[in-house]
Amino acid sequence: MSYTKKILEQTINKNQNEPEFQQALTEILATLQPFVDARPEYEKASILERLVEPERVLIFRVPWVDDSGKIQVNRAYRVQYNSAIGPYKGGMRFHPSVNLSIIKFLGFEQTFKNSLTGQPIGGGKGGADFDPKGKSDSEIMAFCQSLMTELTRHIGRLTDVPAGDIGVGAREIGYMFGQYKRLTNCFEGVFTGKGIIYGGSLARKEATGYGLVYLMDEMLRQHDKSFNDKTVVVSGSGNVAIYATQKAQQLGARVVALSDSNGYIVDADGIDLAAVKEIKEVKRGRISDYKTYRPKSEYVEGKGIWSVKCDVALPCATQNELDENDAKQLVQNGCFAVGEGANMPSTLQAVDVFLHHGVLFAPGKAANAGGVATSALEMSQNAMLLSWTFDEVDKQLKGIMTNIYNGIAAAAKEAGAEDNFVVGANIAGFKKVADAMMQQGAV
């Protein structure tokens, strides 16, 4: 049996109850197989055995007092996956579905993603099974402060630098950063995604969504296509979805649908993004409220956003939100490009459908790397005690996304899999981390 297959089997057996982690492992190791098996030095140095095992996993209790005076308890995680090329870096997710499998898959993916950015950042991820929905500001603050009381001792600007993710935006990062500062007596860039007035970077809020569209735009351009006059469907209506919509609209696309976990809206005239921002960023409401702003739009309860006809699909909500049937429907409706704003939104079977039908498919670890890349720019600005303009950061982001596209396209071509960006992203991401691990010896 090949080295890669052996490690995949062993790791799946060792992590039996972790389906999302197994899915990420399978996707990455299966595509790496020819590359790794042709280079026996990796096996000699036990690179895969070390790569699949996180350097450190923290699981801890978060007790906090709700508005009625009752003590609540949540479980939090921080998976410090790989520090071969820099301090651990990756977001914190607050969602009731959070468990070890999800945080491990995210941390594993993050290691490759961060490598693709070309910046010195290792891979990590964290979160808690806490649901911010329906909680008061004081409850959110109590939870964030309690979580940081424990997490503080494990992170630092050169050790581990968390950021936001699902359920963690500027408000939560502010509370967590404040508590870290209080406990350490040190104002340092230990979090990214901070508020602009206390060390945040301009364009960080927009970066993941903008970066996704920059990468897709470059991919389309190199295939004699563009966003102009194209119909686009974006899932989710959170941070990534909103700014992907904004940039796609700026490039002349007509975004016709958005969603949240309750349902989706279709607005054939093009989404009114100001209305969505008011609903989601100001009122923290539901996407169904969109109908009160645009009565002619349609709201559909439940799943089904991928049945809306489009040229380009941008899944920006969560893992496994797009399955094989959704992929078939998209292909049937003429969709020719898919860019993953979320992490692992397409199932393995859905990805196969896209690749089989020649859909231009950008996997999340490349397509949504603009967020963490701009976080690394925030770290640089913090380290230099200065801040760049929006245009400066945006320009750097665009350059990074173009480089990522060129890097994964070249790696795919070199592997004899032209336009298979899953193969390209996995090889390009892996090579740098593996080589850094080889150079650092048995650590």
Ligand code: NDP
């Ligand atoms: P937000 O919390 O801002 O938004 C998430 C959106 O997805 C919401 O509309 C939410 O709906 C929806 N959603 C979440 N869970 C589910 C679910 N189980 N089923 C259906 N819809 C769901 O998160 P972000 O926009 O920051 O993150 C979205 C994705 O992008 C995630 O996969 C994240 O890991 C990834 N990502 C984010 C980066 C960032 O910089 N923020 C960077 C790189 C990747 P509802 O409000 O109803 O829950």
